[in-house]
Structure formats: structure tokens, C-alpha cells
Amino acid sequence: MPNRQRPPHERSQPASPRFRAPSALTWVVVVGFAAFFIQGIIASDISVDRLMRGANNLVRFVGQAVPPDFTRMPNIADAMLETMNIAIVGVTFGCLFSIPLAILAARNTAPTMLVRTIARFVISVARTIPDLIWALIFVVTVGLGPLAGILAIIMDTIGFAARFYSERFEEVQKGPAEALTATGAGRLSVIFGAILPESFASITATSLFSVEKAIRSAVTLGLVGAGGIGVELSTAMRLFRYDQAAAIILVILVVVIGFEQLSSMIRKRII
Amino acid sequence: MIHAIEADRLVVSYGNLQVLRGISFTVPAGQGVVLLGANGCGKSTLMRSLNGLEKLQSGTIRIHGDTLSGAGRRDLRKIRQSMGYVFQHFNLVPQLNAFQNVLLGSLGRQRFGLLSCLSLTASAADRAKAMHCLDRVGMADRALHRPSELSGGQQQRVAIARMLMQDPRVVIADEPIASLDPKAGREVLDLLWRIVTEEKLSMLCTLHQLELAQEYGDRVLGMKAGRVEIDAPIAETDTAQLNALYTGMTRVDAQPTEAAA
């Protein structure tokens, strides 16, 4: 029966892993996790007494924070503007740098294996180090102020966006790129003529997510001196001016929510 | 005489699976050759190797006398420029309209690559030529439509226009009508063959319909399990001989045990 010839992957397969007994490794992981969890609870010294006191303090904080004090609004607005500057400038450069980096890192666009490995390493370093630590590093290297914040946002954006861009490049259908290759087109022409257009919608969505993420992290960068509204907030907190702090937090809330609304509106239009 | 395609003892493998097992044939300039063979006998692999998309394990390929195997990147691109490729699944860029897709056909010969192929940047001559190519395949009125807004037959016409834009001397068509319904398929094949004849191109075209092969082809190349079984003018073959290509051990990945059964 010649018609019964089939490719190997259609032959009988081993039982699905779900039906096998948990392995020794699974046990080690589960027991290790449980031990860590219990040790954590003990170490953080949780007691009913402390929780009660904490609740009391929270009530006192709220009592002093209400009504919020908006007398320093001009300064707050200035600082908020600086935060948005940091976020927008940082995320723009971050997304721009992410595209070439993602091209070097994706399997179907990387020139060589070595370059791909290096690009992936750079991206994973950018991603693994948290934004606040990038900010600390740049405060040390370029000094206090918004530049440190911008650089921190660039690194944070690269870690996020370059990874998603390159994953998207690897998912595009092979056909169109192959068709352009077959006409004798060069590598870059194929990438920019077929692979990038196919990834465009997803790149835009990822970039908008990066903007939302950047605004949120730009708010906190000031806590370590990298410019923006965070500086105002940490000062107010340290001086126990909870009413001013509340005003700052409200402004942050409004701006962040506004941005998220705007960006999700744009995303819905594109996709 | 210089042939459009000369293949000499081609061997191509994927891992342990030897797909092309010593294929030799020629396509003389100006001839339209139909490639026949059951699914999985290695037709696509052969066509991809002719374009340098698949690496040869051994053997030589010459396109208009230029050796493809072992050519440097620049020479390879030059050979590819002279070879139009029509795919079963059209392979248009989905986000670009028909006009832009056709413009991309000239990518190979532009010194600045993509930069001189975009709707906004292409030269007036190239834009006029792209419109002319669309007109020849009867798609001028759909120039601004994206592939998703076109039927399969229309998409393949746009792909043929892209191939025309490239100014090739030889055309490879891998099952160009296999994804189309019989009527649209015949129309597209008619168009493709007419253009190839008018432009005096050479062509190697995979088909699955014996009657179409006999109607259009000058010559037939029959493949079975990675080897050439038939290489003869259409008139000298008979239907029984062609049908034999589709029975018995046709696939290159057939298992020995099943083959014996």
C-alpha cells in the first residue's frame, strides 16, 4: 500500500507528559519552594500586633494627607513635565535602538551566529538589570538629573522592546522574504521590504506599551535622583508633608491613567 | 549553445534524508519545460536549489552559462536577478499594495536596493514600468489593493507582474496554480505561458494536471523519489508513462518497510 507512507512526525508518539508521574526534580522544586516560603514568613517577623500598628499608621497618614495640598502645584507641574520628557525622549531612543538590535538578534535576520549571540546578550543584560539600578548606575556616571533618567529609560526600553521585536521578526512568514531574496535583492532590502512591514503592527503595539512602561518607571527614577517628579515626592515624604505628597501622587495618577487611555486608544486603531 | 538551465548530478540532503539523488537535465533557452512528479518527490527542493535557496551537497548548476554552485554573494545575486520565481502561495508582502509589491520586483537591479523601490522614491520610469506590468496581467485597476483584498488568482497575477518587473530571462514556477480553482488556474496558467512565450523566456514549471502539461509544455521532466524518470518532448510521452510517476515509491522520505509492502 504505497499510499500509507507518512512523514515520521505522524507516527505514534509517547504519552503526553501530563500523564506521567511527577519526577524527582518536580519534588525538589516543590519542597524547596515551600521551605523558602515558610522561612520568608518567619524572617519578616509578621505578627498581629505589627499589622495593627501598621493599620493605625496608615489611618494617620491618610488623615494628614487629606486634604491634599496643591499650593506647590507649579513646581509639581514642572517636575511632572520633566518626568514626561524623560519618558518620551528615553523611550523614543530606546525603540529606535531596539530595531537594529532586534535585527541582529533574530534568527532569520542576524548576519552571523556570533553577532546574534552578542546582540541577545546585550538585550538580556538590558532586561535583567531593573530600571532603578540602571538609574543608580547613570546617576553615578553622568550625575544627578534628567540625563541619568533618560539613559535608564533607554536601557529599560531596549530590554523590553528589542526582545519583542526580534521575537516578532522570527514569527513572520518565510514566503515574502524568500520571494524578494529570489529576485536577487540584498539582505537589508529583504529585511526592510518584507520582514519589517509584516512586523509593523506588532512593533507599534510594543512601542506603545514601552511608552506606558516608561512613564511609570520615569516617575520612580526621581527617587534615586535621576530627575522628575520622583524627586519632589521623596522630598515631601522625607519632610513628613503627607498632604503635599498626596497632591503629587494624585497628579501622577491622572497623568499615568491619561497616557494609558491614549495609548490603548491608538493601539485599538492600529490592530 | 548556452542553455538557460544546466543541472548536472545534483545531490541535496536535509540531514540524513537525501532528497535530490543525482539530478541531471537541461532547459534550452526559449523552451517551456513542465516538471511532473508526486508530492514529496523533491520538485520544490530542486527549484529552490536552482535559485541558490538550497545548498548543494554535490553537483553543478549553470544558469545561462554562469555557475551557481559556489558563486560568491554578488554573483549569486546577479544570477538570481535573471531568474523569475513564481510560488504556489504567491508570497506577496501582505502589508503592501499590489503596485508596491510589483515595484519590489526590481530590487535586485537597483543600486540602492529598497531605497529606490518604494512608491515614493522609485523613478518615474520604474513606476511607469510597474503600472505597465500590472496592466499586462490585467490588474492595473487593482494597483492600490492589498493582497488580502484580492482573490487567489488575482494575487498570482500580481506575483507574475512582479516577476515581469524583474526582467528575467528564465522563469521558475513552483506549482503556480495549485492553490487556485480550476477556472482561475487555467486563466493564470494561460497568462503565464503567454507572457513567457511573448518575452521569449525559458521556463521550468511544476504542474499536477497531466492534460495541462500536455497542452502547454514543450517538454516534460518527470521526477520520482529524487531522480529524473522521464526527460522527453511532450509528443513522445504517453499518458500511461506519465501516470506511472504517481504510483509506487514516489516520495523521497518513504520508509523501506512500507516500500516493500
Ligand SMILES: Nc1ncnc2c1ncn2[C@@H]1O[C@H](COP(=O)(O)OP(=O)(O)O)[C@@H](O)[C@H]1O
Ligand atoms: N527544509 C526542509 N527540511 C527538511 N526536510 C525537507 C525540507 N524541505 C523539504 N523537505 C523534505 O524533502 C522532501 C521533498 O520535498 P519537496 O521538495 O517539497 O517535494 P515536492 O515539492 O515534490 O512535493 C519531503 O520529504 C520533505 O519532507
Ligand SMILES: [Mg+2]
Ligand atoms: Mg512542492
